[in-house]
Amino acid sequence: SARSVLRAAYATAASPAWAQPSDRFEHRHTGSGQKDLQEMLKAVGVSSLDALIKETVPADIRLNRALNTPASKTEGQLLAELKAIAKKNVIARSYIGMGYYGTIVPNVILRNLFESPAWYTPYTPYQPEVSQGRLESLLNFQTMVSDLTGLEISNASLLDEATAAGEAMSMSFAIARQKANKFFISKDCHTQTIALVQTRAAALGIEVVVGDHESQAFEKDQFCGAIVQYPATDGRVLDYSAFVQKVKASGAVTACATDLLALTTFKPPGEFGFDIAFGSAQRFGVPLGYGGPHAAFFATKDEYKRLIPGRIIGVSRDSTGRTALRMAMQTREQHIRRDKATSNICTAQALLANAAAMYAVYHGPEGLKEIANRVHGLTLALAAGINKLGVAKVDEKAAVFDTISADCGSDKKAAAVIDAAKALGINLRQLGRSVCVSLDETTTPADVADVLKAFNAGKDAGLSVAELCAAVTTKLPANLERRSPFLTHPVFRLHRTEHEMLRYIYRLQGKDVSLCRSMISLGSCTMKLNATAEMIPITWPEFNGLHPFAPVDQAKGYKEMIDGLERALEEITGFAKVSSQPNSGSNGEYAGLMVISAYHRSRGDTNRTVCLIPTSAHGTNPASAVLAGMQVVTVKCDENGNIDVADLVAKADAHRDRLAALMVTYPSTHGVFEETIKEICRVVHDRGGQVYMDGANMNAQVGLCRPGDIGADVCHLNLHKTFCIPHGGGGPGMGPIGVAKHLAPFLPGHPVICTGGEKAIGPVSAAPWGSASILPISWMYIHLMGPDGLKRATEYAILNANYMAARLSKHYKVLYTGKNGRVAHEFIIDFRPFKASAGIEVSDVAKRLIDFGFHPPTMSFPVAGTLMIEPTESESKAELDRLIDALIIIRQEIAEVEAGKVPRDDNVLKNAPHTAEVLLAQKWERPYTREQAAYPAAWVKADKFWPSVSRVDDVFGDRNLVCSCPPMDAYE
Amino acid sequence: SARSVLRAAYATAASPAWAQPSDRFEHRHTGSGQKDLQEMLKAVGVSSLDALIKETVPADIRLNRALNTPASKTEGQLLAELKAIAKKNVIARSYIGMGYYGTIVPNVILRNLFESPAWYTPYTPYQPEVSQGRLESLLNFQTMVSDLTGLEISNASLLDEATAAGEAMSMSFAIARQKANKFFISKDCHTQTIALVQTRAAALGIEVVVGDHESQAFEKDQFCGAIVQYPATDGRVLDYSAFVQKVKASGAVTACATDLLALTTFKPPGEFGFDIAFGSAQRFGVPLGYGGPHAAFFATKDEYKRLIPGRIIGVSRDSTGRTALRMAMQTREQHIRRDKATSNICTAQALLANAAAMYAVYHGPEGLKEIANRVHGLTLALAAGINKLGVAKVDEKAAVFDTISADCGSDKKAAAVIDAAKALGINLRQLGRSVCVSLDETTTPADVADVLKAFNAGKDAGLSVAELCAAVTTKLPANLERRSPFLTHPVFRLHRTEHEMLRYIYRLQGKDVSLCRSMISLGSCTMKLNATAEMIPITWPEFNGLHPFAPVDQAKGYKEMIDGLERALEEITGFAKVSSQPNSGSNGEYAGLMVISAYHRSRGDTNRTVCLIPTSAHGTNPASAVLAGMQVVTVKCDENGNIDVADLVAKADAHRDRLAALMVTYPSTHGVFEETIKEICRVVHDRGGQVYMDGANMNAQVGLCRPGDIGADVCHLNLHKTFCIPHGGGGPGMGPIGVAKHLAPFLPGHPVICTGGEKAIGPVSAAPWGSASILPISWMYIHLMGPDGLKRATEYAILNANYMAARLSKHYKVLYTGKNGRVAHEFIIDFRPFKASAGIEVSDVAKRLIDFGFHPPTMSFPVAGTLMIEPTESESKAELDRLIDALIIIRQEIAEVEAGKVPRDDNVLKNAPHTAEVLLAQKWERPYTREQAAYPAAWVKADKFWPSVSRVDDVFGDRNLVCSCPPMDAYE
């Protein structure tokens, strides 16, 4: 608008301070004001923030200048500026398909889930007692996927369809016990799927065969697995019965890339006998978003349930025997399995899986079927129309769902159709001399008329789409028709009106603790403010409506925004180049290690495949290293939690000629700025290795020091931690990597849209810029804060951690500190002593915090029996004090047990959390009062959070794995 | 976008049904599907919906054709269509002032309050136990207003500044016991304020003197009151000490129209001795919205607390002695006072008052002061700049806040400046040969430079705004400076970061029952679905950003939308013309009666001032009649609740020559389609009277019958009932009136923007189209539903009521039914018998429903001791069944008391609602279990709502009236 453009001019005026806009963001983001600052510094025992930073961050790595990122502006100014950038995107109708389709987001879901902090701010549901809402929704997702694919077990999302194909391959390889090292992928799969599988396979030593699924021979025990696509990328829907038999006979695993909407009418993969089905749930109400975030799905047979990658929600019971949900088989998570893990996925796509599940709940089976019928019918009408025009040929005998391939006779003629379509505001896909058209939920008969026009050189085709439609029959051949019911669970029937849907969404969110309630002090997770102004742009149609493979001249706004963000991240990290392709932290790790490998290979160093990883590392590190084809060698930590430099030198020396990389988290996962970090980097470099820095703890570095300056060669950034992308209840995230100059040529490329370095490794995500549509969040954050604000945020993050540590250290042991007794932005409290003294485990403390209304901190990572607390800069002193007070009260409760005043096996901690139902029981025989249980502090009464279940039984659930919705009465 | 425009073409294609879009809205809005329908019809005992309607709606009024409103379209189609219309509005910078100012809505408030159904769907907080959240926020509003105005008592909002002036006059008149009938209003007040006061005064027989406050003489006991404006409409800030003394000495009440932002720096009205201060809180974070909705405020001295118009939130205590809030002095509400009421206001502007209060909480006193200082400073810089330019003269010696008046020498020269500004995208105000400029929170130095350019004939003025700013001193004269502190309560200090603000908003909403939780069956209130697609457009900048007095050529989108809506409402009501000016139902009543008066007068019928009103009428009817200068004569109802036609004839005959109008609600407030309605109209018409129909129950008429056809001459529509504007927790609403052809010339006009009939009465609202920015909600609803959908909605509303009545009639007495035993869209259950049988009052039942998680139905209106239930069409059978079951269980609980099994004064009903704290008490001596209290039905456990207070004590609160925030420890 005129107003916005004119107001943008503001920034140049140099008027007195009082004349500057006062709607500044920094003090909304960073929690402690000037007054609190003094009190906090006093508690910490330092004279100033600066003094604290000097005591905390080693002098030899400190950045002694301001960051050179854009000056801060107000929320209003930046929303106007970003809107102007976004408007440079052209939103055409994209019938390109390839795994991305137009969809209608139900408005009630848009406003109350996508745009609701109650849904987008929570963490991964590691603590089931405060997560029953989103666990139920994710279970709906799994049930939907199982039902539609016809396979027993589904997970709660993967990053995208192409990485899901990679996971299918890894899983097949694991089933073959790494013995059969060939892997088949049909040429009829999407281009990006094939390319990503090839990239992953090369690192794992798997030989990929891209071929024709009918003619391909499968010699016994040669192939570990095979992937075909259903419907194929060019639209054909094929009967894979014979293929499945052939492959199985050879001993290989069969996997099917598929489409949930098609499966409402077509026979499900499970009924063909496939072992695995996967794909993208995007078209179930998740916007195109220029490639993401979207939830991929993955389903398999019951026999493989312990090999399925990613998170699985399972049904269990709580301590009172009531049905309760939780993440199943967490023992499979990487920090347990480490280099034995078969997948490195951690942050997934929970929010998008929830959106897709809600879409299914909203439409129910009949509604989905109605949508599918329309898409299918219009596709057939289009095919008939094209053939009537006579300018191109569509095989009307082939079964199709939403996509047709029209043979135009020559590449040139096909290109002419593409151009004519573009002139009409429509993007189509060229496949050699054919033009492919993929219709979707948004397509109307008028759109079909336009496509026909494009085939008719832009002139009105003179065909009546209504007549073409009237002549269509959507009857499928018997061998391809779906006959089995799906979405029969009542949840897919009970919420059809907007009121019912709204209340269902609210009922579920009411069971969860999100940032709308209280601080979430999860160490290593950086649960800082996800500001509204940062979130607003991501649901703008200008960002939401682009197909990732739209012509790049339609994505100028995206390019400008991504460029701006990447340049800022380069300055913040001190690197030469950033790639925004990896769509999670662990995918960043994999991408970075692949870049390192490519670099070594480019220099003829083909032997450099050893990756040193400290014992303290996050489990994704070893898992990613293995995925990148490296051998993990563990480096010890000393009693202070720091890398044992002597051991590092010894291991580096021992593997000198094969040394590829060291992975190091900084500040360490123990919450400490290790003084020796530069030396550590030197040790590795001196021996020809590269330093991979895990940037999960970047929130302690921004503006104070830079990975590139410290000596790292690569670093990934969890934008969903330091750069304000909300965690979404378990995703989305973004894990861009920054690299030093010598590694830039190897940054990941993409087979459809040109990106990456000159010697680019293959794609690591399905879309060229990963989950592009959430990048505006980080763009906004960096621009809102400006260089000073960013730096101060880091300083306050460190202050807040040190303040909490200082106060808590009078009651608990703070496990690790740096040279001057300071912690970084997080710290670990040790609860192991209470096992002996009171029979109290760390989980008892975690669950007791729920009675106070707090989400427990990170439990038993990186050290078992501890809690790791990361307050972030966004919390006020008042909120920090509440959490501290809660922990102090808990210490007193432990003391009561230690003193023998209450039994070790029956006390407020052991029985936590307390539901209202338990506390209202007629009979009360516990050695504490109901009030003590419910209101352990006076302030709890003002806003009591009632958990919906008691302590959840993990063991029972894992023993009796159920991963789809239980019957309704199970909840009663 | 291209997509939207192209897709709009869709509607014309006539393809097969399967090819039509399936995202149809009607079945999302209307609750019961085909399957439920049969069961419900069976329970009611009719064969079809049609048969039920035939039995319910009298044959002689039935509309036997389809409505001629636009065909239904999908949510996506209509959002695109309305966006295209909205884009025809031009959003300029408006420095017009006159009570409307640019403001920055904090994004956290935008998303989590304005755009949150948890805040916009609840009803007026008549039931405090389920409303403590918004009661607290409204109390913050009152505290803010009291602090800033320096007066002890504030209400919780009025409709707009001009009607607030009208209320000040009525209150003054009441204080003078209607004896002194002159009223002074300064010529320095806003134009629309003066015009509205004049309109109201004429009806009340008050003589308005518009004059100069300095020269005006106030003879003893001649004037009941006087209004001045501070700052004045042209910007001057005057010292009113002498004026207040002068007026007081004459015995009149002094009132001050004022501005909350100015009051952060200027001496508050209370310190001048004013009795009343009022104004608009719009610029506290509420968008311009082309005139509304905004919250007006009204404050007065403690001595007048029982005369203050509108709702007042007061502090009281609950049955356990804990601090609890509720609406104070409800005995003043109109249905108690009726024609003795001094104001007719009912629905006010709660949502906007909450937004303004949250804005103050977010900024705190320092933040507000910072904003005020900037606005003030830039205004002074502008004045200096204009004088430097030498093209116009500003009196720099006069104290100003945000507005200056620049004397251009001639009208023509002033007009040239206005034009030059317009060319720069800026709207200014012409006042004779002067140009007024009002700056606001959004104004930047660059904007000031543009205004200077406008004064310089559009050429760069060559003045540095930075230098102008540097030269500014904002020091105020001592007699005008504010020295008293404000917003000292901790609530205005504790929520400054976005996290704290977010959590405060969530904490409050968690205490309230909104439509996000369960049905709200308030009879006479029509709490139907407020669909997201209807709500989305109202926060579009294209609707939000317009000043109500912007040149009409900038408001073409508004015009098109309002025209479309008015034409549809004319068709729905059967009237010739609709006016969208009245901004509440009761304001519609007043407007309609004023139109009737004007009509009578135009025919020389100056004696026609008697208004017949049945005893069953809503209390606003008599109050509005009095406000319109009529004498109320009451008409009896018979034992079936219908108008006693014999009594009507008798009264009409008795007042034959003076008969102005009958006010009649249809279907009746007793929930019945009276068979005699046509006859009733005839009786009135035959005697020269006009029929005013109260359209509050229009939800039972749409598509089935029409007020105009029935014989009404005027009818108001509560768009916040039948046409889906959410109730906002007590407003906003819109009360447009439809009139027959002979009344159209008299529809309300406006002194600034031309609107209304040729013989228009004066304005009834401050803005020409009332709360224009919420009209898109009703536009969307009507277009989404289409004629068939609208009609079916009415049929289902009637079915749902009859279904509930049928099931409940086995357990309770349904008080009134029509000729065939059918109720309309609502019905009354009688609880009076239980007083004797069990000592149970209707309020005990209402409060017990809270234990089930339900908002109680309408209590004791229109009949004391009853509940009136209006389910609306938007509820599913499952939800209706839950409410029915709850009431059946309650009947059993009453039976237990009747049977003497539990004491009459100590049972689940008497002690309801039960808070968790009460139930968790160590000692439990009640004659029922804790579980019985908390979980009266099995399904309650799945989503227990915990009230935050026990039964609230109204009497205590009214005796000890406290209307601003109590100290923090009061809550503990």
Ligand SMILES: Cc1ncc(COP(=O)(O)O)c(C=O)c1O
């Ligand atoms: C230290 C560390 N490294 C890596 C990761 C993995 O990141 P992501 O979950 O985005 O895959 C995490 C996630 O919590 C982490 O804490």
Ligand SMILES: Cc1ncc(COP(=O)(O)O)c(C=O)c1O
């Ligand atoms: C029958 C009736 N008439 C008039 C009104 C007044 O409408 P409003 O509250 O919009 O002023 C109401 C409000 O509930 C009502 O029920």
Ligand SMILES: O=C([O-])O
């Ligand atoms: O997600 C984590 O494993 O921290």
